[in-house]
Amino acid sequence: MTPPMDAMQATLYPSETSRVMAVLLQIARALEKRLEEGLEMVDLSVAKYSAIKHLALAGEPLALSELASRMVCVRSNITQLMGRLETDGLVQRVEDPRDRRCVRAELTPLGRERHAAGAKRVRQVQDEMAETLCGLDCAVLERALAALK
Amino acid sequence: MTPPMDAMQATLYPSETSRVMAVLLQIARALEKRLEEGLEMVDLSVAKYSAIKHLALAGEPLALSELASRMVCVRSNITQLMGRLETDGLVQRVEDPRDRRCVRAELTPLGRERHAAGAKRVRQVQDEMAETLCGLDCAVLERALAALK
DNA sequence: GCCCTACTGTACATATATGAATGACCGCCC
DNA sequence: GGGCGGTCATTCATATATGTACAGTAGGGC
Known part of the structure; x- marks a missing residue:
């Protein structure tokens, strides 16, 4: 599970921006939870799935630094994750x-x-979400993301 | 910082739903990062700010169980967080x-x-985000969130 | 050839989350 | 009034993240 942390989810600053931020954070949280639940059925966490997905995509062994870079996290995180993945075989x-x-x-x-x-499992979760998310305008979201980075 | 974890962020399943999910997760991640950076300037984490925000909102001391309930997390998390908050005074x-x-x-x-x-600080971050997020339709997002829960 | 810099993975400390187990305490039912 | 079930906070084990410090290796400039 990914952290809740609802700094924005409350009612102290009920401007529209605040509300949009709160809802976005909650939506992301709910999506992650669905993914976690789906992956849990095959004994994977989101972190573990992400790692083996990148390795499968790459089609060849990756240096741990390279894996960290692709997963957008620090190397020490990969060191730990690799330990758990090796334990899992x-x-x-x-x-x-x-x-x-x-x-x-x-x-x-x-x-x-x-x-x-x-x-x-991930595809299944996506299928389940399709109807719920089809109202969102992907282009608008992508513009927001680009502006945010 | 909140975890990256990009199970959805890649290109393996480039259906529209998948893309929307990926973008939503990345947007939330970017928003959390902005909040963290803003709060860091006043020596607060998102978790700590969330806790004291709920206490300030309540206007009276809250039972730890009640705080956990309002922060949507388990009690053992609050036990630890309280320790850090007490250390910080x-x-x-x-x-x-x-x-x-x-x-x-x-x-x-x-x-x-x-x-x-x-x-x-949070208000300042919201002000900075206002322009970026004003293109998003809050009502649509709220419907999606409602369907997701 | 040697040194300096840069990069690699790891170890350690810490923050944040979860869930299970524990012991203390409350309230209610008989 | 005594027991019993439910609630409370804590402890422990674990997973996931970060950042710092470190030792080993690579490689370029001299």
Whole structure:
């Protein structure tokens, strides 16, 4: 589960902007919860799924730094996550003979299977959400996101 | 900082729903980051601000269970957060003579000041966001949120 | 060839969340 | 009035994030 944290969700500053921010944060929270619940059925967390998704997408072992970069998080986070993924048998660390600083993350066969199962669950959640989200204007949202970054 | 976790942010399932979900999650992430940065300037995290905001709103000491309920999180989280808030001198635990199971959280004078400072920062972030978010249709977002819950 | 800088992954401290288990306490029913 | 079930906060284990500090390695400039 991702944190709640409703700094915006209340009624202290009921301007329109405040309300929009609050609703956006709550929607994101609800979406993450759906994803978590879907992935939980195949023994994956959002973090773990994200990692094996990037590895599956890459099609080859990735340096942990590269994985951190693609997951938009710090390296020390990947160090920990890799530990849990190795414990689960989904990923293994492999040395890079060309650069001995490097450790690469490689999907195991089980990891590949699990990724497929997770992807199926994610697609299912998306299907369930389609009707709910179809009223939103994707282009407008994308413009907002671009302005926000 | 709130987790990144981009299960949806990629390109594997580029259906419209998937894209909308990805953008929503990224927008929320960016918003939280702005809030965190704003609150950081007054030595507050989003979690801490949320707690003292609820206490200020309530206008009286709240039982930790009640605070957990209002913050939509579990009690053990509040136990930890209260420890950090007490260390910061923003809040203190007070006993409830009428129910000795109860511990109530009471804002200190410093906590009240800090809440005011945090609220100012949050309003500032909202002002900065107003233009970016004004294109979004609040009513549509609210309908989506209602359907999601 | 050697040194300096930059990059790699990891270890550690910390913040934030969850859930399960525990012990204290309340209120009610008989 | 005594027991019993439910509620309270805390503790513990765990997952997920961050940032700092560190040791090892790579690689370029001299």
